[in-house]
Amino acid sequence: MKRGVSRATLISDGASLGENVLIGPHTIIYDNVSIGDNTVIGPNCCIGEPLNAFYEDDEYVNPPLIIGNNSLIRSGVTIYAGSDLGDYLEVYHGTVIRDETIMGDHCKIGINCVIQGHCTILDYVRIHSLVEVGLKSKIGNFVWLYPYSILLNDWNPPSNTLVGVTIEDFAIIGSHAILYPGITVGADSLIGAGSHVREDVPKESVMVGQPARRICHIWDVKLRNEHTRGYAYPWRFRFERGMPWEGIGYDQWMKDQK
Amino acid sequence: MKRGVSRATLISDGASLGENVLIGPHTIIYDNVSIGDNTVIGPNCCIGEPLNAFYEDDEYVNPPLIIGNNSLIRSGVTIYAGSDLGDYLEVYHGTVIRDETIMGDHCKIGINCVIQGHCTILDYVRIHSLVEVGLKSKIGNFVWLYPYSILLNDWNPPSNTLVGVTIEDFAIIGSHAILYPGITVGADSLIGAGSHVREDVPKESVMVGQPARRICHIWDVKLRNEHTRGYAYPWRFRFERGMPWEGIGYDQWMKDQK
């Protein structure tokens, strides 16, 4: 890959690009954007998208957007000003990340997602396509969100009192799951596809239904396929692609951390 | 903001721009588009997107698209030819508005929505992200649609007999709600998240479930948060951000209307 900047790209003089950055054609980099080393920004992106005040106030200053090192932002992504995103981030086509999003390292966000901002997302989070992360959400490490899952924040819509969802480390949120405002999904829990979760979920719970009920401990879930046998959860002992324990296993990695 | 048109923008000679319009780079304005005063069109938009016949018929004439005054169309939006949109409209990234959409003033449409056209949307409607408004829908004033809600139109898919949903003033449609073809949601009603509504909803009803049932009158819903007490609905007496009664309250505004 030849690194550099396409002629058709519009980059503000007030943006700061690291070493070896690649920026695709028809991409716009606004004021006050900082992009780390070795990061790729694809075509047709808007990076540092101004807040609405930009269009109303001549004195508007774009709040800083920080994109880390070694990240890959695919075509057609919009990232608002005013966020702080970690290293090794991947974001796919059509996704929008709004302001006041704080994100850790090694996260992946799929296609056509909406991250509404004013939220915190820690390390190694996997957000599949078409997910909506509502305002004020708090997402732990190694969390998985599947398509059409949503984190709500308003018990009495429309209101001025938004309370975000909290998802603890290693939890898995199935496709089409609805997480109600302010609930906490405990660590390692599994929320089944299409479940409507209205109350706090104790850690290591399997929740299913509308409304969702706890049907078992995650240790009770057996793998369901012809090639492997045994128990499915916690998933970190059987899945490692893209995880920091890839190639060595979770136990060894934990030992190495000490 | 310096008003004007980016060099990279492609604007048809057959388009008409009002005073003080701003058009972002890589945006295309097709024939027969009229844009009102003080309106901003962001980057990477297609405004006046031709109907399919454009590609089949050399004599094709793009039907008129009217975008009102003081509107804000964010990056990556596609608006088809053949619609009439009001003043003070806001549309966010990745949303598509198809032909024969008639929209009032002061509407907001979120990210990655699909407005299928042949529909009517009155004033001050709030459509959150990832919503699908089906063909032939009729949406009243001050209606709220939350993410992944859908307005269906075909009882026997696929068929040639589409019947749209009608939503009356002040109704609230929760996230992931499915509104079946041809039903009417009465004024001020609240459709809970994930509800599947198969029949007409009397005004001021709270509907929940799959299929949805009326669980109470909206007057029975208490606010659910630590900061405020009292009853939640009708919402217009406790919520005013962006509404015409902002700063004076709904009662005073109603008096002023007379």
Add this chain to the structure above:
Amino acid sequence: MKRGVSRATLISDGASLGENVLIGPHTIIYDNVSIGDNTVIGPNCCIGEPLNAFYEDDEYVNPPLIIGNNSLIRSGVTIYAGSDLGDYLEVYHGTVIRDETIMGDHCKIGINCVIQGHCTILDYVRIHSLVEVGLKSKIGNFVWLYPYSILLNDWNPPSNTLVGVTIEDFAIIGSHAILYPGITVGADSLIGAGSHVREDVPKESVMVGQPARRICHIWDVKLRNEHTRGYAYPWRFRFERGMPWEGIGYDQWMKDQK
């Protein structure tokens, strides 16, 4: 329509364009893309989008992407390298088609969909907006997928054992339907909106609910509208727009095939 290529378009020398192709402004055509005769590619598209290895490996060669004849790709579409798409394809705005997608002729894909790749889609398939087709899906001829429907592939997420959904000819998948990993939906079946289908569906079944249950044979469903009477399914005897039997009826068309 004047055929040709916009000045603002970036086309690789390693791409091959058929006769009478039209390519919109701000569209990128990558290496090793072949586009058939009379096909239109709209503005702001990425065609032959490279796989991730493009950004990691200097020796990367873009796998071939074949787009057939007489196709219409609307603005803002991303199609990855490494797929083989048939003739008369229509794809709408914001949709992404990933690698290893094999598609037949005369398919239509709506707005903001995600086709995850490694899947097979036969002829005359209709995918409405905001649909997610998971990895390893197999979709037959004349299948309909409505908005927010999803084809899952992982019983124990996250895992390394993906098993795709199979949908047989003429089946209809309602809006917000969840099809669980590895199931087969039998020919001519109708999956109601919002249904969660966890087991194989026998052909000609009507399935409804969470979890979905078989409520009747498709022959038992009467048309529900004021203009027509009679039975609704199989739909091919009463619906023909865009189908190969348009104007002659299904029976005649079947006779002509012999």
